[in-house]
Amino acid sequence: MSRLTDKNLVIAKEIIARYPRQKSALIPLLHLAQEQSGYISREAMVHLGELVGVTSAEVYGTATFYEMFRFEPIGKYLVNICGTMSCALMGAHELMHHAEKRLGVKAGGTTQDGMFTLAHAECQAACTEAPCLQVNYRYRLRVSTADLDNLIDDLEAGKLSEEIPAHGVLAKVRQHIAPDRGVGAVSPELVDQAPAWLNGKAAL
Amino acid sequence: MTIVDPTAENIVVDPNVVNITINDKPVLARKGELIIAAADRTDDFIPRFCYHPRMSSVGMCRQCLVEVETPRGPMMVVSCMTPVAEGQIVRTATDTVKKAQEGVLELLLANHPLDCPVCDKGGECPLQDQAFSHGPGESRFVEEKRHYEKPIAISEIVYLDRERCILCDRCTRFADEVAGDPLISFTSRGNDTQVLTFPDEPFSSYFSGNTVQICPVGALTAKPYRFKARPWDIEQTESTCTSCSVGCRIVVQSSRDELVRFQGVDIDPVNWGWLCDRGRYNFESVNSTERLIAPLIKSDSGLATTSWSIALESAARIIRTALASGADSVAILGGARGTNEDAFAWASLADQLGITQRDSQLGDGLTPEIFNLEQATIDQTCAASTIILLSPDLKEELPVLYLRVRDAAQKRKSRILEFTPRDSGLTPYAWRSVSFEPGRQAQVVRETLETQEIQEQIRRGEVVVVLGRANLAENESFTLHALGEIFHAIPNAKVLPVLRRGNVRGAVAVGLTPQKNSGDAIDILTKAAAGKIECLILLGSDPLADVADSDLVARAFNRTRSVISIDTFINSSNRNADVVLPAAAFAEKTGTTTNLEGRISNVTQQITPRGTCRPDWMIATELGLSLGIDLGVSSLDELHQKMTSNIPEFSSCANNPIINSDGVLMVSEASATISRASVVLVDRNSYSYRLIVSRTMYDNAQSTTTSPSLVGIITKSAIYVNPLDLARIGVVDGTNIRVGIADKSIVLPVNAHSGVYRGTAWLPYNHTTVDVRPLLDITSDVVDVRIEQLH
Amino acid sequence: MSTTYSHAPGFVAGDRPKIVTSRFEFADSFTLERYLATNGYKGLRAALSRPANEIHDDVKSATVLGRGGAGFPAGTKWGLTPQQVWPKYLVVNGDESEPGTYKDRLLMERDPHQLIEGCLIACYAAGLSQCFLYIRGEMALAQERVAAALNEAYAAGYVGKNILGSNFSVDIILHWGAGAYVVGEETALIESLEGNRGMPRLKPPFFPAVNGLYGQPTIVNNVETLANLPWLLCNGVAAYTAVGTKTSPGTRMVAVSGHVKRPGVFEIINGTTTFRDLIFGEEFCGGIRDDKQLKAFVPGGGSAPWFTADQLDLPFEASQVGPAGSMLGSGAVIVMDETTDIPAAALTLTHFYAHESCGKCTPCREGGTWLERILRRIVDGDGTDADLQQLLEVGAMICPGDFPHAANAQLGLTAVPFPYKMTTICFVGPSAFAPVHSALTLFRSEFESRVTKRVTIPVTAVSTAKTVTSVGAH
Amino acid sequence: MGYLGGFIVTLRQRGEKNRVTTQYSGGRVFRRNKKRAIKMDEKLDKPERMHGRHVLNRYEDGMEKCIGCELCAAVCPAKCIHVRGADNNPTNPTSPGERFGWIYEINYLRCIHCDLCVEACPTEAITETKMFEFSFTNRKDAIYTKDELLVDNSGKPQQLAWEDWREGEEQNTSGWMRATAASGDANFVGVVSWSGELGHGVRPAEEKSE
Structure with a gap:
């Protein structure tokens, strides 16, 4: 590696x-x-x-x-349970306790089989859908303890492998700029003039 | 800056002056100056940790908060990032400011361990001092402090204690901005932030000691000083470092008559407070137990300790005997190590004895004529619009000059046009770096200077050539030919001569240089090898280790009847000498020294010389007396007076008190010119590699090998070639190979190095394990070597 | 309870003017096809058919306010760049991570083309030569959708060289972060975009508009701000300013979370909607869950001082919320009902800001953590009387002087207006104190009941975890 | 008469009752005057805060308290203390922490027993006993080295050949401690406290005098 x-x-x-x-x-x-x-x-x-x-x-x-980078191998699925205010108000701590019990590891730990790493997360921008969690940065909203159990079952059974790739894979689509379409990097060293379209005339 | 008197008529207002008020007192400031810098000229001290006048501000520690009046009432600003503005009203000690400053200090101390009694910084610690002057007095922090592993060695020299670190960014900024070695960085975030190197990679910067000096707490400490003394039992004096010819201003500190530490002193014209690690830490060699402490004289069982009177008598007898066969049978080598006064005393003695064969260089420099070209100072060099480098790797040989030139290039004040046989420390910062095969520099320089782009750049303003010897495996004349080409294209270019040895410029000025057309060191040694030298006087020089052509020196020493050595250590050259006189080392004697730009500044005695060691000048006068010659001086002061009145170059430092700080420039007149000459050079055989031999910072120099903290850093011998060439000959990186010329060869490891150009090979000089000098033949113009696999 | 979601989970449409969320009702709202079918890239065409300076004037006269938190008009911001310094850059701040906020994520996931069009209009109008679209690292879906949209738009000629056949050429580079709240601060965003640690730079001298990315003039705009532009250009300034108030025209997206019946993201009319409408209005949240009493609410994201029922009738308008002692921030309301454990709730926010401190400024780095440790001690029942005062004193080291808070009739408090003085560069440090200060000012009795009459701290207050058998806990 | 005034103190000390110095004359008085044998060769009780010769203390686990910080040397008005620190061997440390007192010397030809060293010591490593009866005959003996100053493993000072110690007197090593606030706690300013001592425990602090 x-x-x-x-x-x-x-x-x-x-x-x-x-x-x-x-x-x-x-x-x-x-x-x-x-x-x-x-x-x-x-x-x-x-x-x-x-x-x-x-x-x-x-x-x-x-x-x-940056928090997302890991320097040691972790579980295939990183389960981030949000614990910031909106989620905390809606029972995120209880959800975390449940997850700890279900997975048998404390927050921050990785299960023995290397499948799951459970972690506390800060606000994940799904506050109205609290409590929420992310598995490898894929959302699960309004998660009840039963939902969590189902999710873990599904992940263990490999049912979600299409939707949720292994840890590390973020966006499945990459930006690609075709050479004939791209303008190229505009560096301060090479450009010292106003862009062409700023000439007081309409561009079209 | 002009002081404006509003009542005066015809007021000429300097547009660069800004009037501000600090604590109700008017202060004049420069446009763009920071409030904290302006306040430093008043009595009102603004506490600070991250601010350093030689580095960019980051506003990290928040300690220097002050209040500035705005239309919306007083506003708190960090004074290290706020520039002055006309009419600005600054208050540094209002209740709000005091509260904020006390708050920041309490927070800084919250997680800072109170292990001041065992901390090397305790007693001279800005955090300690400012906690007293600007702190709240008591801490309300009852929680457990942050814990990390106590000091971790981040390099051979520097220890890092992360518990003590207050994250001021000074060391990391220094490494990045000033040294250009960002090998330490903040890691993690928030309350877990810590300074670290990349895992398992040392902070192997040549300038790491500076981070220790500027650390405002005891987070970074240096191994050589660790637990050696406490600030209150240190005595100190200002002096000038003579490890190389840059002439950095330093403070020499001792405790109980033993050197414990050198610190950089911030002077504008030279080092800006920075030092290289070699200059900072090789003081350990002064304390070395291997030092010579008494005169030695040859006996049946080798060198034996004797008294000064016997030693001087025998030395005098040897010289007298030798002189009997003519003044040409005595020669003096060395003299660049000591002070100007030392060199002057020896030159005077030589004059009186009629000895003309003297040289303070050992064939590895350039002709002293270059001192007679139109000169530039370091400041002028760094202000020039074009800096042409025709020099050795400044980072390796003159480290602090490298910092200055790098700074000039980084801040876009100057553009560097580099001519180099291999990538140097400044190559990444060069505007254009032009490579050449050793021997072809004149041609390459000519062709380069003819291009339009370069000509345009040259026309932009001042041009300074940094001139030195880049390659020991070529004839020195090649460099001068290249210089001739530069002068041809740019007749008004100035020169900053960079000869490496500490006081070579002073030694040459007083006359420790070939006189009356007698030859240089190589000629002297050649004559000696031919048996024409009876007595060789070594003034702190070790030709057997230092002269590139080991074969020649060995033959010379074999045929020389007697050798008198004045030195601080036993070395290869004086091991079999007839008389060895122990000399006082740096910090054991007082005098003046001259740096590469001709700046004369003082070196000061701080400790008693070990044993019965004496300064070189004293040895010269006493040896003179034994020879029946009175040099007419009985004290250093008299000697200095005599030197400044006899040597016109030194007239500027007669009774000049400034030599105690910034120094004074020697008087120099541009009398020499170097003109274009044609060079004919044999082509390189395509199977061989043209050799580049140069020095690196840590080599087998006496002062390095006798400094315990540095000896471990000395690089092991290896030859470096381009990775593509390595692939071509099918040798694995790091394996041993045979490098040979006509009839001689050496075996050493080969390393791939992309900074070495194809067809050349770089061989660092004077490293441990393998002596590379057998490959060097001074008589040949260039050296081409074969590289063969071992079988 | 499992929830069935519409196409935009969390979004509640309602019967209100829609400027940025008009396509949220479509399942395929993120595709170019749908976008083109619903007035897509018309704004760009309209813009390109006029000189750039006219477009800039339009945005200025429409007073499109920045939706990132500070509420500075976008048109004015563009005008702050020095005239003859080139190139200038556009950096889109999609690093939304303020607790309570998530409008930008929806905009990027549901309508990426609208954002792209907004970026193009901004680049055209302000003469910006390259655009960097910085999306928060944890938002994998948003990154996918934006990347796909960009690829589509590049292929269709909307982005890149000679856009729509004009002489307008600009690249939009998708860049994404890796988890750091502070990077939402514009100078930290620029540092992060330069590949450094995301530590804020001091303003002055580093005003991005003058000295930003690579030392060049740089405009940093929020996602929602830019998403407004296509509609503005399509429908004209008059139509835009017709919505909302004079000082705050248009709409804005607000997320209401916490103890309400129907939490969600709403596009509301700027300036006229009150907090009461939002929390109790039937078309919005429909009241507190289980019809309990409202205890307090955070009006503008985790870093805003709290309001109570006394402030319910304030409209969603910065010029009124500021003097009342808080701020609108990024459009996030968090509601707490009477069952809420106030110290514990404050702790979650203080923990957040302490955890997200970048470590640059001493007061934030040390003070934030200190606040958290004291607060946690109190929440765990190990606090002392002195700790309450200590909280305020540590806070005063981060924010010297009066800290803003709301008026409260019951407690006889009068409002201290926003903003505060601070000893740090950015707002992360003060934000760690804001919830503590609000909670302690408005609900001091809850803290007092947590601390026993202990004078010294049991054990040595070593760990952040509660000690089970603490000495003298009773 | 004026000059006699200077003798008042001396004269007041005359009389058998007040005599101190003859009582432990090494038996000479005893030999001359057998009647006063009971009082022979006994030392008077010394005041509790008496300043005598120093000891270097250890912790209960035998580690030395001295960390070689040189604060005692810095504060010494007679410049009679010489200290040098060194790195502790991490596997076999001499004192807790990084640094220990490698050289520790007190020159009793110069020491004025002012106890500022004791005040300055951050670890209560150096304290003074009440013993002052040591008369050496050469300079070398006068300079006490660390080996001589350090208490033994039971916390008792080592008796040197020229020191006049009696049975049980090594108990008198209790150190007089600082009157400043060691912990920085304002409640303890002006309170005389005592160092915790190996073998002797901790004595209660004196009442605070207002």
């Missing part, structure tokens, strides 16, 4: 090319590395540093700032 694969390297280079400064691509690339292995390995960070031209310490500094 290490450096980016050749296939991902192609994607990485495409991502890097979109930005005026290479370092900007760091977070998307870290996601790519996490998609590849389910977590971000040391070698991956070294590789990303080489790709965007920064030291591995800088990659590490950026990566550890």
